[in-house]
Amino acid sequence: MAGQEGQEGQAILAAAQAHFEKGEYAEAEALYSAYILQCACAASVGGAAPGSKCSPEGLATAYNNRGQIKYFRVDFYEAMDDYTSAIEVRPGFEVPYYNRGLILYRLGYFDEALEDFKKVLDLNPGFQDATLSLKQTILDKEEKQRRNIENNF
Template sequence: MEGHQGQGSHDTLALAQAHFDKGEYAEAEALYSAYIRQGACAAPVGARLGSKCIPEDLATAYNNRGQIKYLRVDFFEAMDDYTSAIEIQPNFEVPYYNRGLILYRLGYFDDALKDFKKVLDLNPGFQDAILSLKQTILDKEEKQRRNTEKNY
């Protein structure tokens, strides 16, 4: 029975990914949420890694569900999912990048900088993160310049 439950989890994740890839986000989100809720992955990080839960899969489920929320402009919910993905898989650079993009869009430049720098610590060749880091620095400097001008 246990093998079937593990296979069911894997099938749920694969089906969620297929819907995600086709742009069928409502279906994908429901399946990612079901995967996340499944008891096989509900234990604290590291507690049941020997069972059916694969941390990379769980982190991917959170990250991809976060992407769907991002596309819906549910930024804070998306950031919660990205943060969950990071907690499960701290060396997974993609959710740091995704969270950094939201932080940048919301004007939290210092926090965005931290996330983009973390991405580049993990993967120095991540070109989008290099560009995002540069743009964040420029926009932060521009914001500081405008604020300085207002005070004169």
């Protein structure tokens, strides 16, 4: 039974990923949500044991990718919630830190964005987009501070 349930979960996740890659975001989001719900139900029944429906990698990917769909819709706070959930499930997964950092940057929360980009680079020093984003965030934070000083005089 557990093996069959595990295959079901993997099939849902694979279908969600296929829709995501085709840009069929409504379908992908529904499937990612179903997978996340299935994982939550499995956890409440007794935890995600080996051979259960959900792996930490699969669940973190589902949260991260659902967050991406919400990001594309400009639902930034909901997307950040999903990225944070992905991080909670799998703290060593650098992608949701990067994605959350991008939103924090866009919203002007430079200190928080810096922390996320630094964490990405702690986990994966070769993550070039995170290196560039970290540098840009530092520059923009300094510019904002300079403007604030000028405006106070």
